[in-house]
């Protein structure tokens with residue numbers, strides 16, 4: 001029983017982070033039709049913003065809020081500087097540009113800050129375990145699950161109810177037609193990037209609170225996981241990103257449980273293999289926007 | 296209301312619209328008819344700013360459309376129902392209407408949604424359903440209602456009868472006729488030539504990127520060459 005609860009919590013924990021990241025990718029994909037490879041670097045930017053603010057003596061939680069806004073701002077800047085001039089080019093061009101941004105940011109982090117990992121002091125409240133009978137649950141994991149679910153619910157309300165949310169979904173559904181209705185292309189795209197940056201910042205907070213350090217490639221691994229989750233989910237709508245994120249979290253947690261210790265190193269390889277098999281059978285992901293079957 | 300003079304549009308090396316001119320006066324229902332690939336959709340997309348024109352001018356109430364961004368047309372009273380309906384499939388019927396009325400105040404938008412549901416009762420029944428789950432005819436009604444949300448003074452409709460059952464086609468044409476009665480200026484592109492000539496004031500016939508004929512709709516319906524090339528098959 002204890003083991004099962006532990007297992008469930010690790011699924012929700014991993015799934016929450018992947019889902020937040022995958023959502024960020026999908027929100028931008030909906031507007032511009034490409035996966036922003038520099039999404040993970042927004043996490044790293046959050047990490048450094050947090051590191052510096054704590055260094056300057058700001059209280060942790062204030063620094064967190066500012067760093068999340070900073071990540072959102074950086075995403076908006078990224079769009080302004082790099083993607084807007086390429087508006088109307090093929091999604092492939094945008095994808096390759098995002099590789100370039102990511103590569104450039106890595107170099108900047110390494111040269112301007114440090115190639116090595118920097119510790120971030122995590123407050124007492126987030127470290128250690130809660131014990132319930134025989135059960136030890138990491139506080140950071142509980143925190144992750146609560147924060148992620150709250151943000152997912154808020155995001156859902158925003159997208160479903162607010163005028164801006166409806167405009168975002170409309171223009172993700174048909175960009176040109178939405179424009180003819182007066183939905184400003186520049187505004188919704190900026191909004192999508194801001195949201196994706198905020199989501200990356202939230203994910204980074206959760207990621208870092210379990211690891212206590214930031215380094216130039218911090219965002220790389222989670223971003224690749226998020227790409228997988230987004231692709232599994234189908235890229236076409238936020239629900240897919242959620243399913244994809246939790247499915248991937250479930251898969252990883254399960255592999256961790258069932259694989260013998262000497263095979264655990266192959267976990268990611270097995271996940272990727274399963275992804276390939278999955279895509280052969282469902283090339284459009286779990287939730288396909290294309291009502292016609294592909295074959 | 297609308298005045299188009301000698302516009303040219305090309306897709307790369309392919310010239311799709313080769314210097315056409317037409318106008319639509321206030322309160323008129325004007326139709327552009329023609330076979331597949333004549334360049335009708337291209338002309339409308341050019342009017343909406345969705346494809347660039349290489350030369351010529353387009354005026355909306357005397358204002359140069361080339362200087363107005365795509366998003367600015369609706370605030371000047373010009374609204375659009377595109378070819379193939381293109382409703383927002385993953386959004387509910389209600390949210391489609393809200394998107395259509397996104398430039399209105401919340402109060403005004405709710406009022407318009409109410410009006411649209413009165414006018415299209417089937418949309419009320421389906422208001423919380425995703426638009427993608429509607430039938431073709433229902434999607435077309437939604438596309439028209441969505442275009443009317445902003446209370447436009449001029450509506451552009453691209454093949455609203457495309458792919459619909461004959462009974463629904465008649466309904467769509469009735470809606471367009473009623474709309475015109477309310478004083479809205481309408482530019483209608485159609486392949487159902489008989490029915491569109493029957494409700495229109497004036498018509499332009501397009502062939503291979505050019506306007507080959509124009510005039511009073513009743514007279515064109517009687518015109519021998521039109522009868523021979525478009526109406527003979529009994530469409």
Ligand SMILES: Nc1ncnc2c1ncn2[C@@H]1O[C@H](COP(=O)(O)OP(=O)(O)OP(=O)(O)O)[C@@H](O)[C@H]1O
Pocket residue numbers: 306309310311329330331332333334335336337338378486
């Ligand atoms: N995106 C595009 N790229 C290249 N060529 C295009 C494009 N869209 C249209 N064309 C070409 O431009 C010409 C006019 O097409 P258009 O869609 O305007 O015709 P239409 O009169 O609306 O036809 P239909 O009645 O079939 O809708 C056609 O030869 C078509 O092949």
Ligand SMILES: [Mg+2]
Pocket residue numbers: 335336337378454
């Ligand atoms: Mg057409």
